[in-house]
Amino acid sequence: MNRRLHLGRLATLLTLGPALSACSSGLNALKPSSTYGFTEGVSYGPHPRQKLDVYRPTRPAPPGGWPVVVFFYGGSWHWGSRAEYTFAGEALASRGVLALIADYRLYPDVRYPDFLDDSARATAHALREASRLGGNPQRVYVMGHSAGAYNAAMVALDERWLKAQGHSPAALAGWIGLAGPYEFLPISNPQAQVVFHHPDYPPGTQPIDYVRPHAPRAFLGAAHDDHLVNPVRNTEQMAERLKAAGAPVQMKLYEGVDHVTLVASMAWSLRWMSTVLDDVSSFMLQDPKTTTASK
Template sequence: MTRRPISRRRIGRLALAAGAALTAAGCSPLVLLNAAVSSQGWLSTTGVRYGAGPRRRLDVYRPRGVGPFSVVVWFYGGGWDSGERGGYEFVGVALARQGFVTVIPDYTLSPDGRYPEFLEDGAAAVAWTLEHIAEHGGDPARLALMGHSAGAYNAAMLAYDRRWLGAAGVPADAVKAFVGLSGPYEIFPYTVAITRTVFGHVQDDGVEPMTHVEPGAPPALLIHGGDDGTVDPRNAPTLAEALRRVGTRAEVVTLPDAGHVKPLLALSPPLEDAAVLRPVVAFLESVLGPTAPR
């Protein structure tokens, strides 16, 4: 019997139906969304080691063309206890097609590690990016950090708590912008079981990115679903207010009636939504400069 390929429309319906399950599972591998990715317009290099340890590998997605292109380091979510870089090919491809070289690292997950090990991993991935991204057509002088859910937290901490990148030898001004999708920026005191497991050994609000915001902090775009039942939508304006107090540009985009995974699913080919992709690209280009011709 001949098997017919799954249509993009069918993939889109299945992915939407899986939305609640993805929320409960913390963004498990998104096979359906990756299945809809076309091979046109991008190149990839996968499984690159960025440091010692079983989780310190990353994938690079780049536009076709000579560049140099702006660079985004993407951190996936999963509640700090699940996730794998290969599940987010669709994110790397979506951003590469918009003209950004995209780096997606794995990082230490619970129960094998806890705060701040995943931030140390993320800092090492950023250091690798600055050193090597020109080999992949990227411009290390135009670097942004971006993430979804727990990954948005990781990216925000790297952007605003200078301890982690500094310890990895990354210059204080290396990160030019931060984009957070559905990010939990207020986590202390710990009211969720996974935060008690991952952060419970630290009993102060220094685990929150807004406590480290200083003048000269990178500008931010914060996108959040107005109907997010996993991370309170108030997290975005709270971080934005902290940034604005020190004179840093901070934009908040609220998606009415959208849940926790909608901003992530909006980057996928079958569910691509201009309400997310357009402000992301516009913000990054306004900070990093126009993308290079492809």
């Protein structure tokens, strides 16, 4: 199969949502198994969807422990499972990052803001358990793609969610958003509309409204040609707002990928497509204290 045909089929499968598992099976089957140790189904709350998988690097931990990241997948808050993102857990662990791939409750069982409570619970679990897992509790990050990037942004910027778990965004070393929606009212996507109570949108739903000077450092990535989540309105505007506030931010737009293949390019078999894995892992491996605001 030539690359163009392969990528066309990949993008079609991924954008179908429920068919994601079929594509992810291929990405997951091709991943190496020697780069990580695996612990499945760790509970971070009482609900069956409040579970996460742990990908522990096999390389020696640096002094203080590995950086830790909690990863939230996309799917319009309608679908997704942590089992479909084994490729992402392996990718991050292969770079020396302790990765926690978290499930969270989805529509129609919940709507906004319940999945943010889940995201904060998973993050609080990481902060609490980092040392026991070999991670550095001072180097905990949240990361997400698409809807998952929204979750990560809200946990990192809106103090309500971590405060309810006895923590603060100040406890985070940073956050990473890939192709995230950060300013999207009014909502045109029917799937997102029902999640956010259209047309009666609750106040305080937009991550960009919570930018502040002391926000955790950020890495924002997006496909230059993203036709699902506008990179100018979302990624570029968020980066500009953070920079104007004096918060440390790095931003990169990627050529040759789209909304879906941006995250898929983290998989071992697709890393030729972009440098996103190198970029996000470098962001987490560098000393947060030496980072300055940039774009």
